[in-house]
Structure formats: structure tokens, C-alpha cells
Amino acid sequence: MTLFERILQARGLVGADRESFLDPRYESGHDPFLLPDMAAAVKRLVKAREAQEYITIYGDYDIDGLTATTVLHEAFEAFGYEHVEVFIPNRFVEGYGMTVDAVERIAAIGATLIVTVDCGSLSEAPIVRAKELGVDVIVTDHHNVAPVQPPAVAVINPKRQLQDHPKLYQNYLLTNPEKYPKLYPFLDLPGVGVAFKLVQALQTKLEGLPKGQEKWLLDLVALGTVCDVVTLVDENRMHVYWGLQVLAKTRRPGLKALMAVAGVEPSSVNARSLGFALGPRMNAAGRLETALYAQDLLLTKRADVALAKAQLLDEMNVARRQEQDVIYKMAIEQAESYTDDPVLVVSHAEWNHGIVGIVAAKLLEAHKKPTFVLQEIGEESKGSARSYGDFSAADAIRACDDIITKGGGHRLAAGVTLPTANIEAFRRRVNDYFQSLQLRSQPPLLLPIADIDLNSIGEVDEALIADIALLEPYGHGNPEPIICAKSMTATRIKRMGDNGQHLKLEVCDDCGNTIQLVAFNAPNEWFVEPGSVIDIWFQPTLNEWRGRRSVEGRLLRVVFVAENA
Numbered sequence: 122m123t124l125f126e127r128i129l130q131a132r133g134l135v136g137a138d139r140e141s142f143l144d145p146r147y148e149s150g151h152d153p154f155l156l157p158d159m160a161a162a163v164k165r166l167v168k169a170r171e172a173q174e175y176i177t178i179y180g181d182y183d184i185d186g187l188t189a190t191t192v193l194h195e196a197f198e199a200f201g202y203e204h205v206e207v208f209i210p211n212r213f214v215e216g217y218g219m220t221v222d223a224v225e226r227i228a229a230i231g232a233t234l235i236v237t238v239d240c241g242s243l244s245e246a247p248i249v250r251a252k253e254l255g256v257d258v259i260v261t262d263h264h265n266v267a268p269v270q271p272p273a274v275a276v277i278n279p280k281r282q283l284q285d286h287p288k289l290y291q292n293y294l295l296t297n298p299e300k301y302p303k304l305y306p307f308l309d310l311p312g313v314g315v316a317f318k319l320v321q322a323l324q325t326k327l328e329g330l331p332k333g334q335e336k337w338l339l340d341l342v343a344l345g346t347v348c349d350v351v352t353l354v355d356e357n358r359m360h361v362y363w364g365l366q367v368l369a370k371t372r373r374p375g376l377k378a379l380m381a382v383a384g385v386e387p388s389s390v391n392a393r394s395l396g397f398a399l400g401p402r403m404n405a406a407g408r409l410e411t412a413l414y415a416q417d418l419l420l421t422k423r424a425d426v427a428l429a430k431a432q433l434l435d436e437m438n439v440a441r442r443q444e445q446d447v448i449y450k451m452a453i454e455q456a457e458s459y460t461d462d463p464v465l466v467v468s469h470a471e472w473n474h475g476i477v478g479i480v481a482a483k484l485l486e487a488h489k490k491p492t493f494v495l496q497e498i499g500e501e502s503k504g505s506a507r508s509y510g511d512f513s514a515a516d517a518i519r520a521c522d523d524i525i526t527k528g529g530g531h532r533l534a535a536g537v538t539l540p541t542a543n544i545e546a547f548r549r550r551v552n553d554y555f556q557s558l559q560l561r562s563q564p565p566l567l568l569p570i571a572d573i574d575l576n577s578i579g580e581v582d583e584a585l586i587a588d589i590a591l592l593e594p595y596g597h598g599n600p601e602p603i604i605c606a607k608s609m610t611a612t613r614i615k616r617m618g619d620n621g622q623h624l625k626l627e628v629c630d631d632c633g634n635t636i637q638l639v640a641f642n643a644p645n646e647w648f649v650e651p652g653s654v655i656d657i658w659f660q661p662t663l664n665e666w667r668g669r670r671s672v673e674g675r676l677l678r679v680v681f682v683a684e685n686a
Contacts, residue, residue: 165274176206184415239263382402468496638657
């Protein structure tokens with residue numbers, strides 16, 4: 122059995138599962154009418170099209186919301202809706218989700234229907250107010266749901282089925298779809314994925330977007346899916362797989378310009394390009410000023426406007442990184458005061474709450490703890506959480522309902538608003554909640570987990586790397602394969618970087634096969650002496666330099682075993 126086949130087997134990809142994973146078929150997508158309230162939403166939207174009602178798409182300021190907004194806007198345009206406006210809340214004014222004030226402003230301009238994307242499931246008061254004003258609401262979302270749904274025409278949220286049938290799903294997948302054909306088989310769609318399913322449903326009732334032409338929206342679906350860090354399996358994997366191919370030949374001026382300023386070659390765009398090049402630039406606008414800059418980039422049909430917006434987002438991303446570095450240095454110092462807390466909660470008046478989520482992720486990486494980072498804004502504080510393993514940031518926030526203003530999100534990432542005077546009480550509460558769960562030790566869950574153990578370094582060659590590429594797109598739920606090689610001998614060690622913080626390590630197996638591995642900002646304990654016997658965890662890579670190709674590795678972990686005599 123080849124090394125690649127062993128990797129597939131380790132991931133449970135055998136038989137029919139192997140073929141469907143390596144060759145995702147677009148036709149394997151699920152029936153959109155299996156989603157809750159889809160039929161009611163389509164019926165109301167068909168009525169709106171017949172009467173040419175004024176519709177507002179109520180989006181969100183992150184990439185999932187922006188791409189979902191664009192998907193619906195373009196689809197509505199194709200279906201012949203003539204009066205469609207976009208509302209993107211400002212993080213620093215409205216904050217996350219629907220607000221009563223925003224709904225009143227939308228009603229005042231004559232809208233009779235609001236369609237939300239990536240928000241609305243918990244927006245009871247704004248939806249009640251909309252109803253009072255004669256405005257119907259269709260919610261499309263994927264966040265946590267309420268026990269009782271708000272009084273919308275429809276609440277299309279896959280998580281409703283998880284709430285209603287928790288024992289029938291495992292890792293968001295229906296365990297026995299043949300037995301339950303009326304349930305949606307996969308519940309971890311992002312907001313843009315739910316919006317796309319609404320478009321597919323509308324195609325069955327309206328003319329203007331012939332079957333197959335919706336595939337041109339998949340570049341947006343791929344971008345939102347990857348950047349929202351949902352699991353890249355089932356329908357999500359299929360959407361990203363085909364979306365990357367659409368993105369390589371996208372007709373969209375905004376995405377063409379964004380790839381140009383980010384240095385992304387369209388022909389080689391991959392999930393990493395979305396998560397680390399395009400995504401941060403688009404998110405920078407909403408973190409610093411307004412996400413409308415990014416929304417305008419996606420919606421524009423003019424190349425000159427697209428380039429100007431893309432350059433602006435690039436500049437804002439540089440500014441975001443600089444501000445982020447300042448906040449991180451302050452936060453890492455403050456965190457030293459809470460070394461005994463299993464959950465970190467840090468705050469400061471000078472920290473931009475549009476950026477603190479990234480800082481929370483960096484603190485989690487440094488301290489191996491779930492982390493909340495807050496900006497104190499007078500009497501109110503706003504912030505973001507990042508978590509990992511078995512601790513849900515969203516559930517921790519729910520455990521503080523009586524001392525916060527609002528909050529919610531996902532297991533691994535969430536947001537919260539609370540009175541500044543309650544920060545200390547909030548710190549105690551989330552830490553008490555962590556302790557109440559009696560979780561097993563969590564830090565080991567952050568260690569790289571190998572797909573397989575290596576028999577010989579000689580097995581890592583260009584053919585293996587080409588085979589591994591078939592597993593792309595990588596992301597949450599489908600990580601890049603990791604290999605463990607045990608009892609390797611360190612033969613060469615080289616420090617790189619201005620401060621010698623990067624490591625280039627060469628190792629040799631018992632047969633004399635060698636491979637070079639690179640680690641950026643490597644821990645001190647990885648700088649072993651030549652002759653040391655070590656276990657290593659790495660991801661194979663192909664290095665191309667001046668026409669020469671060599672197989673290398675991205676070093677993820679080093680464990681010292683012994684030194685040769």
C-alpha cells in the first residue's frame with residue numbers, strides 16, 4: 122500500500138467515500154427544499170418578484186456576510202427583481218446582527234421585505250418591530266438558533282434541525298440519511314452556503330438564471346466558506362472545490378483586482394490563498410472603518426473602481442496588522458496577570474474591538490487557553506473570543522446571559538457585549554463554567570496529529586506530493602496531511618532570520634535518506650544539536666527555486682529522543 126493510500130485509509134476514505142471525496146460531483150448537492158422554511162421563503166420571494174416589491178438584503182460585515190449578500194444581490198438581479206438594496210451594518214455603529222434602529226431606517230425608505238444573510242436567528246426584537254412596520258423578514262443564517270423562532274416569514278437555518286434532532290447528527294452529518302430522507306444531510310453550511318441554497322430553490326420557480334448558470338456564483342461561495350472556517354466536508358468541500366475553479370477564471374472585476382494586489386495568481390489559487398491573502402484584505406475594511414468598501418468591491422462591474430477598492434483594502438490591511446501588533450504586545454503583558462485562569466479574559470480602552478478577534482487567536486496560540494479580548498468603550502465593552510477543543514466559546518457566553526448585554530457565535534469563535542463594570546464578574550463566570558465541564562487536559566488537543574507514521578524518508582517524493590494535492594481544498598475538518606517520522610537523526614541545523622528565530626533542519630533515517638524541514642519562529646527546544654535523535658511531525662512540500670525542485674517539509678513539532686553516542 123502506498124503512503125498516499127495509507128493516508129486515505131487513516132482518514133476513513135475507502136470505497137465509495139474515497140471516490141466521492143477525491144472527485145466531488147456538483148450534482149451531489151442536497152435538495153434545498155429540505156432546509157427549514159425554504160418553501161415558505163420561496164413563496165414569499167416569488168410574490169415579491171410579481172409585485173416588484175422593495176427588498177433590502179441585510180448582510181453582515183465579515184466575509185461570509187459580504188459574499189452571501191453579493192450572491193443574493195446578483196441572483197435577484199438575474200431573476201428580474203428591480204428594487205433591491207443592500208444594508209451592511211457598521212461594526213462600530215450597529216454592531217453585529219439586526220437592530221431595531223436599522224430596521225426602522227430600512228422601513229422608512231419603503232422596503233416591504235428584508236432578507237437577512239449570516240444573521241437574524243436570534244433577532245427577536247428587530248423582527249417583531251419589522252412586523253409592526255409592515256415589513257416581512259426572511260432569515261437566512263447558520264448561527265445558533267433560539268428555542269422558539271422569531272416571527273419571520275421563514276428562518277432558513279440548518280442548525281434548527283440539529284436542535285430538533287440532536288441524536289441523528291454527528292459532526293453535522295446525518296448518520297442515516299436513507300432512514301430520514303426529509304432531513305437535510307449536512308448542517309455546517311456557512312451563511313453564504315445557505316444563501317446559495319436559496320438561489321437554487323428560487324431557480325425552480327423563477328426564470329432568469331438557467332440551471333447551471335448559478336455555478337458562476339461559486340467563487341463567492343468558496344471565499345465565504347473558507348474564511349468562515351466551517352468544516353470542509355460534504356457540500357462545503359464540493360462548493361469550495363468547484364468554486365476555486367470558477368475563481369481561477371472569475372468574471373468578477375473585484376476579485377480579479379483583489380487577487381492582483383494580493384499577489385495571487387488566478388491559475389494557482391487555492392484555499393490557502395483565500396484564507397491568508399484575500400480574506401484578511403476584505404476583512405480589514407470592517408475591522409477599521411466600514412465593510413462597505415469590501416462590499417462595493419464585490420458588487421462593482423467596473424475594473425477601474427475594483428482596482429481602486431482593492432488597493433484601498435490592501436492599505437487598510439497593512440494598517441490593521443500594525444495596530445494588531447500593538448494590541449497584542451499589550452495583551453500578552455496583561456495576560457501574565459491571569460496565568461492561573463484556564464480561560465483568559467483581557468481588556469483595555471485603547472484596543473479596537475474590530476481587531477481583538479485576531480489578537481485573541483494569537484493569545485490562544487501563545488497560552489494554549491480559550492481567550493476573550495475586549496475593548497472598554499466607556500460603560501460598555503465589546504470583544505471577541507477564540508476557543509479550541511471541547512470548550513465552546515458560544516456556550517460560555519450563554520452561561521453569562523444575566524451579566525452581559527448580548528453575545529453569541531460559534532464553538533471556536535464568538536462575540537460578546539457587556540457592561541464594563543461586569544468584566545471581572547464575566548472573567549470569574551467563564552472560568553467557573555470551564556471548571557464545571559471537568560474537561561480532560563485541553564492543550565494536547567493543539568498538538569499536530571499525524572495521519573500516519575513514516576517507514577522511510579525515501580517514501581516522501583514528488584509523486585506523493587502530487588497525490589496529496591488531490592485532497593485539497595484544505596481547511597477545518599480537512600487539514601493538510603501530517604506525517605510523523607520517528608527516531609530521525611538531526612544532521613544539520615541552521616538558524617535563519619534577523620534574530621535567528623527560524624529553523625532549517627536536515628534529518629536522516631537509518632537508510633541514509635535525508636529531508637530538509639523549515640519552521641518559522643521555532644521554539645528554542647527545536648534547535649537540537651547535530652547527532653540528536655528526534656521524532657518529527659511535518660507536512661511535505663515542494664520547493665522550487667531557480668528551476669530546481671526539491672522535496673522538503675514544513676516542520677510542525679520536534680520531540681527530543683536521545684543523542685547519538
